Amino acid sequence: MFLKEIFDNLVGNWSFERKIYDRKTQNLDTARGNASFVVSKAETNKLFYQEKGILLLAKSSKQINFQRKYVYFLENNAIHIFLDDGVTKGKLFQTLIPLESENSFIGTEHICRLDRHNGKYFFKDKSSFTTEYTITGKDSNIEIQSIYLKV
DSSP: OOHHHHHHHTOEEEEEEEEEEETTTTEEEEEEEEEEEEEOSSOTTEEEEEEEEEEEETTTTEEEEEEEEEEEEEETTEEEEEEOSGGGTTSEEEEEEEOSSTTEEEEEEEEETTEEEEEEEEEEETTEEEEEEEEESSSOEEEEEEEEEEO
């Protein structure tokens, strides 16, 4: 798939399952939920992303509701992802740059306080994609994998 085709295919509703592995504590937390990509009425190269889900903390069996919002912006040969909630709303989170495989992307590094966020995106086909993030820093060493399935 080409970049524009991947971007356009994101539009719609997705379910996701997420594994969050903390290398320092050896805890494996999980999350599941739903996400949607909606085309901006003003700009067809802009998608509004929102996810809602439940985080299950393995150590305490506690469940926490969560949500996040981002804006995806297609420009030339990259997809820019901006934060769309909280105190960092409007800040660039990552730019997705194609890797050798046209269906794989690496995200530019995002620095949040003392942590470094790095991501990879894999678009296997039109009905699924996977993201892999690492968050590293003085007190952080986390791997996050999310698998998305089109609803």
